[in-house]
Amino acid sequence: MTTSPIKTTENYNIKMTKVIELKEISKKYQFLKTGVRNIKGNVEDFWALKDISLDVYGGEILGIIGRNGAGKTSLLNIIAGVLSATQGKANINGKVLGLFNLGVGFQDELTGRENIFLNGAIMGATRKELEEKLDSIIEFSELGNFLNMPLGTYSQGMRLRLGFSIIINLDFDILAIDEVLAVGDALFQNKCFQRLMDFKREGKTLVITNQSMDLIERLCDRVILLDHGRLLFQGSTSEGISRYRTLLNTEKFFVGPAQKHRKLVENTKKWADAQSNWGKKLGTKEIIIDKVELRNKFGWKCSKINSWQQLEIKVYFTIRNTAKEPHFGIAIFRNDGVYCYGPNTAFDGYSITELSPGKGYFILKYHKLFLAPGGYKLSIAIWDKFETLAFDYHEGYYNLTIKGKNDVGQLLNMPFKAYPRGHPKNLFTLNLGILKDKWEEKLEAEGVQLGEVKLLNQLNEEKDIFITNEPVKLIINFNKLNSDKDCYLWIGIYREDGIYCQGITQKLNKRVIFKIFFPKLPLLPGGYRISLGVWDSKVKKFKMYHHGLYPFGMVFEQEDHGTVYLEHSWFWRWK
Amino acid sequence: MYIIKEIFLKSNLIRELVIKDLKMRYSRPTLGILWAFLSPLFVVTIFYVVFSIILQVKTKEAPFFLYLMSAVFSWRFFQDSLVSSATSLIDNKNLIRESSFPHYLIPLAIVVANAINFLPSLSILIVASLISLKGLPIFILFLPVVLFIHFIIITGLSLMLSIFYVKWRDTRYILEAALTILFYLTPAFYSIYLVKGSFSKVLFNIYISNPLVGILNLYRLSTLRGFYQAIKEDIGLLNLVIIPVVFSFIIFWLGFYLYKKNKNSINDHISY
Numbered sequence: 136m137t138t139s140p141i142k143t144t145e146n147y148n149i150k151m152t153k154v155i156e157l158k159e160i161s162k163k164y165q166f167l168k169t170g171v172r173n174i175k176g177n178v179e180d181f182w183a184l185k186d187i188s189l190d191v192y193g194g195e196i197l198g199i200i201g202r203n204g205a206g207k208t209s210l211l212n213i214i215a216g217v218l219s220a221t222q223g224k225a226n227i228n229g230k231v232l233g234l235f236n237l238g239v240g241f242q243d244e245l246t247g248r249e250n251i252f253l254n255g256a257i258m259g260a261t262r263k264e265l266e267e268k269l270d271s272i273i274e275f276s277e278l279g280n281f282l283n284m285p286l287g288t289y290s291q292g293m294r295l296r297l298g299f300s301i302i303i304n305l306d307f308d309i310l311a312i313d314e315v316l317a318v319g320d321a322l323f324q325n326k327c328f329q330r331l332m333d334f335k336r337e338g339k340t341l342v343i344t345n346q347s348m349d350l351i352e353r354l355c356d357r358v359i360l361l362d363h364g365r366l367l368f369q370g371s372t373s374e375g376i377s378r379y380r381t382l383l384n385t386e387k388f389f390v391g392p393a394q395k396h397r398k399l400v401e402n403t404k405k406w407a408d409a410q411s412n413w414g415k416k417l418g419t420k421e422i423i424i425d426k427v428e429l430r431n432k433f434g435w436k437c438s439k440i441n442s443w444q445q446l447e448i449k450v451y452f453t454i455r456n457t458a459k460e461p462h463f464g465i466a467i468f469r470n471d472g473v474y475c476y477g478p479n480t481a482f483d484g485y486s487i488t489e490l491s492p493g494k495g496y497f498i499l500k501y502h503k504l505f506l507a508p509g510g511y512k513l514s515i516a517i518w519d520k521f522e523t524l525a526f527d528y529h530e531g532y533y534n535l536t537i538k539g540k541n542d543v544g545q546l547l548n549m550p551f552k553a554y555p556r557g558h559p560k561n562l563f564t565l566n567l568g569i570l571k572d573k574w575e576e577k578l579e580a581e582g583v584q585l586g587e588v589k590l591l592n593q594l595n596e597e598k599d600i601f602i603t604n605e606p607v608k609l610i611i612n613f614n615k616l617n618s619d620k621d622c623y624l625w626i627g628i629y630r631e632d633g634i635y636c637q638g639i640t641q642k643l644n645k646r647v648i649f650k651i652f653f654p655k656l657p658l659l660p661g662g663y664r665i666s667l668g669v670w671d672s673k674v675k676k677f678k679m680y681h682h683g684l685y686p687f688g689m690v691f692e693q694e695d696h697g698t699v700y701l702e703h704s705w706f707w708r709w710k
Numbered sequence: 711m712y713i714i715k716e717i718f719l720k721s722n723l724i725r726e727l728v729i730k731d732l733k734m735r736y737s738r739p740t741l742g743i744l745w746a747f748l749s750p751l752f753v754v755t756i757f758y759v760v761f762s763i764i765l766q767v768k769t770k771e772a773p774f775f776l777y778l779m780s781a782v783f784s785w786r787f788f789q790d791s792l793v794s795s796a797t798s799l800i801d802n803k804n805l806i807r808e809s810s811f812p813h814y815l816i817p818l819a820i821v822v823a824n825a826i827n828f829l830p831s832l833s834i835l836i837v838a839s840l841i842s843l844k845g846l847p848i849f850i851l852f853l854p855v856v857l858f859i860h861f862i863i864i865t866g867l868s869l870m871l872s873i874f875y876v877k878w879r880d881t882r883y884i885l886e887a888a889l890t891i892l893f894y895l896t897p898a899f900y901s902i903y904l905v906k907g908s909f910s911k912v913l914f915n916i917y918i919s920n921p922l923v924g925i926l927n928l929y930r931l932s933t934l935r936g937f938y939q940a941i942k943e944d945i946g947l948l949n950l951v952i953i954p955v956v957f958s959f960i961i962f963w964l965g966f967y968l969y970k971k972n973k974n975s976i977n978d979h980i981s982y
Contacts, residue, residue, distance in 0.1 A: 231810070245733060
């Protein structure tokens with residue numbers, strides 16, 4: 136990958152001299168296989184970094200982003216000279232300071248002042264230099280009289296401040312900081328940022344890793360994105376962050392956390408740059424998604440569909456290089472990013488041995504879309520064997536609209552039967568905005584007294600955990616109910632994180648028992664809450680509510696991600 | 711040569727590490743630095759009670775308590791340095807993982823700290839010898855050289871052990887066993903004549919060629935008056951001086967050779 140040119144007009148302090156030059160750096164770790172004790176060892180190889188080439192110019196602030204275990208720290212270690220690369224060459228021009236932990240070698244028994252000299256010496260400063268800088272270190276740390284007390288008496292925050300003050304006052308050309316930025320209170324943090332910006336102005340080079348994208352965005356001129364030891368992207372900060380977020384979504388929604396494997400991306404050739412305008416497309420491009428078609432139950436192409444209808448998604452792809460054991464995956468998100476469902480062929484137990492170069496397509500057919508009206512986005516992915524890296528992944532690329540009106544913002548449209556019958560499906564005067572900040576709160580009203588609220592399984596046993604697609608009965612009892620005829624019972628099903636899944640309204644006709652029956656409750660694993668309320672449609676207010684007070688959980692025997700299970704089937708063909 | 715240059719360049723770090731080590735030993739106890747004198751004296755007293763009063767051991771070369779002191783003090787320097795520096799790279803893994811100074815400075819600093827800690831013991835020995843034998847041998851002038859050779863041996867061994875320990879955690883237990891054997895193989899509380907009497911000539915020569923025996927003899931030679939007269943017929947110049955000196959430099963070179971070969975992989979092995 137070539138280095139993107141630096142715009143000298145914007146960053147006039149950036150010298151066009153390379154201070155860090157990495158050439159195809161690879162780092163291999165060897166792990167003893169657990170349980171095996173051998174002198175020679177039964178070792179397993181793990182490549183923490185693979186073929187990283189990178190140039191960093193003087194006066195630049197470079198951010199390294201990526202998930203945990205992506206190789207950020209290893210790369211930083213190599214830049215700082217703490218680790219040596221297994222393959223490749225690292226040329227570092229200038230004095231490097233690696234900051235992997237604040238207060239390296241701090242000793243509780245020694246005083247703060249003594250620790251300054253110890254830590255400073257470990258970081259490579261001379262006694263003379265430290266004596267010169269002592270005053271500014273003490274001043275920066277704002278620790279004053281504490282300096283003469285043993286470090287053991289310091290709070291964690293004070294330790295970090297001291298550690299940071301030492302580092303920041305030392306002399307260096309390149310500073311590599313690993314996730315330890317921003318310590319102390321807001322004021323001190325601000326001071327740290329100021330100091331880092333000063334360094335930049337002085338023409339010093341900083342290499343930073345951090346999980347706070349906010350911080351990366353504020354500080355960095357340029358970022359590189361690492362994943363599984365590979366350099367996925369280098370370039371502008373905003374684009375890098377956006378790609379990282381996309382990657383995070385990928386991982387979160389398509390990959391179970393247990394699905395890790397040692398050989399990860401060995402021999403994966405990257406064609407990351409082959410498509411110049413990939414936008415929100417990620418992947419190694421061994422397989423390319425060419426075209427995606429949505430079809431309704433008549434087989435017509437469409438982008439709008441009714442709730443409870445059949446939807447067919449047909450994806451055409453080109454195989455550019457033999458791909459072993461690929462998986463297909465399609466995820467549906469609501470326009471605001473709420474994850475609805477993301478089945479893939481691996482979860483469903485299919486295995487495809489190999490795709491040889493050529494063309495093909497796959498189809499995912501949803502038999503019934505239990506989604507509420509609104510706008511949705513589809514993500515389409517073709518994954519490698521271990522679902523760690525996508526061959527091609529189009530995130531939120533395709534639009535789908537479910538026709539209808541949905542004023543209350545519910546996510547799902549699950550089938551249910553209610554007793555007594557004759558309920559209005561949607562009550563449009565219902566204003567859930569009232570409940571916005573009332574999570575886990577109660578409002579009681581005179582004349583309305585809620586009794587038992589029970590969830591029953593098929594055998595009429597009361598439960599609080601159900602299996603996805605199990606028949607579930609919700610029974611609500613009122614001990615006392617004096618209501619007008621304009622009052623409605625509202626039942627809201629929420630996700631644990633407050634996402635409104637579905638609402639059911641029932642006219643209150645002085646009845647005291649309400650039963651809602653879900654023949655197949657399709658909610659996917661996770662925590663859910665039920666909210667209850669009595670809505671007075673005349674004054675447009677809740678007479679009473681219990682918001683998010685009835686929790687229940689869902690489990691599923693197969694792995695699946697999202698909120699709602701949608702019955703589906705797969706079909707694929709290629710040549 | 712570059713190592714000597716590097717040690718000189720990093721002398722500040724070594725000093726800070728040594729100061730840290732000593733401060734942590736003596737800054738908190740109420741008696742403070744006094745323990746540097748008291749602790750060796752306690753050990754010697756125990757040995758004295760056991761061997762001289764109970765077992766009635768006598769030595770021909772020098773008064774028994776001086777004979778014992780010279781051995782126990784120098785042995786403690788040897789043993790303490792090796793035991794604590796063998797595990798030092800692992801004990802200080804955060805230093806190694808988080809900063810980029812050469813790793814050998816850690817065991818080196820431990821040996822230096824132990825050497826400094828050895829000086830009070832050595833002064834006790836000299837004072838005791840001066841009073842009890844009414845004078846010091848001329849060889850006392852060579853004591854710094856003896857100390858230096860001892861230091862070089864210990865540094866080399868410490869470095870080797872610390873690197874072995876990173877790769878094979880069995881090192882520590884082997885070291886413990888080896889130290890016990892080596893202690894009984896040096897004439898700490900028995901007379902060399904006793905060995906000569908019970909061993910054959912060849913076996914005695916092998917015994918006497920042990921560099922640690924040589925070092926101990928050098929210490930005794932330079933602190934105990936009359937020791938040279940007592941042993942000069944049995945132990946030649948070769949065994950007395952050349953073997954320890956040559957051995958020390960070989961061990962030192964080997965230690966750094968091993969370090970150079972392994973320095974890049976230490977950090978990889980250290981985390982687990």
